[in-house]
Amino acid sequence: MNTAARDAGLKLLREHALIAGAAIPAGANGIAVDDPATGEILGHIPDLGVAETDRAIQAAHDAFPAWSRSDPHKRAAFLREWARLIDENTEGLGALMALENGKPFEEAKGEVTYANGFIKWFAGEAERILGETQDTPLGHVILTFREAVGPCALITPWNFPAAMLTRKLGPAFAAGCTAVVKPASQTPFTAIALAELAYRAGLPKGALSVITGDAATIGGVLTASPLIRKLSFTGSTPIGRKLAEQCAPTLKRVSMELGGAAPLIVFEDADLDLAVAETIKGKFRNAGQTCVCPNRVYVQASVAEAYATKLAAEVAKIPVGPAFEDGVKVGPLIEDKAIAKVEDHLSRVQTSGGRVLTGGARHALGGRFFQPTVTLGGDDELFRHEETFGPLIPVFPFDTEEEALGKANDSEFGLASYLFTRDLDRAMRIGRHIEAGMIGINTGLISTAVAPFGGVKQSGYGREGSIHGIDEYVDIKQVTLALK
Numbered sequence: 001m002n003t004a005a006r007d008a009g010l011k012l013l014r015e016h017a018l019i020a021g022a023a024i025p026a027g028a029n030g031i032a033v034d035d036p037a038t039g040e041i042l043g044h045i046p047d048l049g050v051a052e053t054d055r056a057i058q059a060a061h062d063a064f065p066a067w068s069r070s071d072p073h074k075r076a077a078f079l080r081e082w083a084r085l086i087d088e089n090t091e092g093l094g095a096l097m098a099l100e101n102g103k104p105f106e107e108a109k110g111e112v113t114y115a116n117g118f119i120k121w122f123a124g125e126a127e128r129i130l131g132e133t134q135d136t137p138l139g140h141v142i143l144t145f146r147e148a149v150g151p152c153a154l155i156t157p158w159n160f161p162a163a164m165l166t167r168k169l170g171p172a173f174a175a176g177c178t179a180v181v182k183p184a185s186q187t188p189f190t191a192i193a194l195a196e197l198a199y200r201a202g203l204p205k206g207a208l209s210v211i212t213g214d215a216a217t218i219g220g221v222l223t224a225s226p227l228i229r230k231l232s233f234t235g236s237t238p239i240g241r242k243l244a245e246q247c248a249p250t251l252k253r254v255s256m257e258l259g260g261a262a263p264l265i266v267f268e269d270a271d272l273d274l275a276v277a278e279t280i281k282g283k284f285r286n287a288g289q290t291c292v293c294p295n296r297v298y299v300q301a302s303v304a305e306a307y308a309t310k311l312a313a314e315v316a317k318i319p320v321g322p323a324f325e326d327g328v329k330v331g332p333l334i335e336d337k338a339i340a341k342v343e344d345h346l347s348r349v350q351t352s353g354g355r356v357l358t359g360g361a362r363h364a365l366g367g368r369f370f371q372p373t374v375t376l377g378g379d380d381e382l383f384r385h386e387e388t389f390g391p392l393i394p395v396f397p398f399d400t401e402e403e404a405l406g407k408a409n410d411s412e413f414g415l416a417s418y419l420f421t422r423d424l425d426r427a428m429r430i431g432r433h434i435e436a437g438m439i440g441i442n443t444g445l446i447s448t449a450v451a452p453f454g455g456v457k458q459s460g461y462g463r464e465g466s467i468h469g470i471d472e473y474v475d476i477k478q479v480t481l482a483l484k
């Protein structure tokens with residue numbers, strides 16, 4: 001057990017929210033945050049409501065004119081300084097995240113680096129928010145400017161407590177927006193620590209608040225406010241749908257990064273060892289609690305047994321345990337409900353004829369730990385429509401390319417998908433016809449700061465990261481210039 005790392009995480013834990021840079025302590029009625037590995041209470045966050053959310057919105061509104069008109073090179077310099085401080089605190093931030101989320105410490109540090117990639121990328125983007133010129137048939141010249149949309153509400157989930165936040169704050173600050181953040185109640189401490197570093201890096205007061213408390217109340221105030229001009233939400237599809245509705249009366253710009261049910265297809269010509277290794281990389285990050293992880297694997301019948309047997313043999317070796325144990329690759333699930341969901345999905349695939357090849361039960365460690373599990377066969381319907389969000393890989397054999405594509409697309413979701421084949425024509429054919437925002441061909445890893453991240457259908461709209469990420473935070477203004 002790495003107790004030094006754990007202590008470094010606890011050192012960054014702050015039991016307060018932040019309104020315009022000022023700490024609001026948790027007080028006697030704070031909300032408890034626990035360590036999913038043990039259930040031990042790590043600390044409390046304040047249970048804030050309407051009045052505090054209004055204050056944060058007002059602060060974001062007041063800070064907006066100066067920040068949005070500031071020199072973009074200064075905003076880039078601020079982002080670079082913030083990134084430097086995050087790099088300096090990678091160990092502590094990773095440990096804090098591991099404590100509140102349960103993901104292995106090494107993986108949590110990896111997320112800090114990934115999260116910081118967005119800040120570094122958008123520091124560069126701040127310096128190239130480009131406009132255009134265009135001659136018109138009337139002899140005028142049109143100049144276009146890309147201007148910050150305004151104060152933003154940013155709501156983030158617990159599964160990537162750092163990256164889901166920096167993927168929004170990086171472009172928001174680069175564009176000149178101010179923000180009110182509502183982090184997930186299960187993992188608020190990482191967001192608060194990142195916000196404190198942002199202020200240390202020189203962010204003007206008011207440009208960022210982190211509000212904790214009842215989600216529906218805070219979300220209600222944020223979405224109803226005419227001062228908030230944009231909502232960016234990452235989380236479940238039902239909540240996303242509700243928030244989009246709440247944004248309609250004030251016609252806010254909205255970005256939605258929602259759930260998925262990613263298919264992973266393995267053809268008989270694929271490199272099976274590679275397919276197995278990449279399936280594991282894609283699936284077991286955060287114990288299978290990621291929106292892009294393969295939710296259902298389709299394997300061509302001629303190699304289904306071989307692939308599933310290799311996969312099960314590798315999955316059986318995955319070390320499970322608490323975040324600070326050496327070598328651990330899969331941690332606990334976030335809450336008891338999550339374990340119950342995995343058990344339900346497992347029993348349903350078994351009832352429909354699926355065989356357990358490895359795992360298949362709660363882990364001997366007890367609590368929220370579940371064995372990494374592989375099944376073969378049974379009915380895939382459930383997995384087309386519901387994310388398992390846990391360490392279960394159901395494998396289903398298929399016969400033809402058409403059948404695999406049909407099954408992949410027969411889902412209301414369209415976030416990520418994966419394809420393993422050595423046939424370039426097939427890769428491109430399927431790649432083009434899969435209904436998803438992101439497709440990994442012969443890889444299980446598709447997320448980086450330089451890739452446009454986002455979905456189609458019920459997985460949402462908008463893109464984060466890449467050269468497109470900044471577009472979510474700017475409006476285009478045209479100025480028509482009549483020249484004599």
Ligand code: NAP
Pocket residue numbers: 155156157158159160164182183184185186213214215216217218219220234235236237239240242243256257258259260290291292387415454455459460
């Ligand atoms: P969730 O229940 O929708 O919660 C996400 C965030 O929304 C949390 O901060 C939550 O606050 C808040 N929230 C809940 N109800 C709300 C309401 N009525 N009004 C305003 N805010 C509200 O989702 P989750 O279980 O945390 O996250 C898992 C989901 O996120 C999965 O479906 C996953 O696929 C999706 N996800 C998508 C992406 C992507 O980029 N597409 C990335 C990661 C995760 P509380 O914590 O206080 O309830």
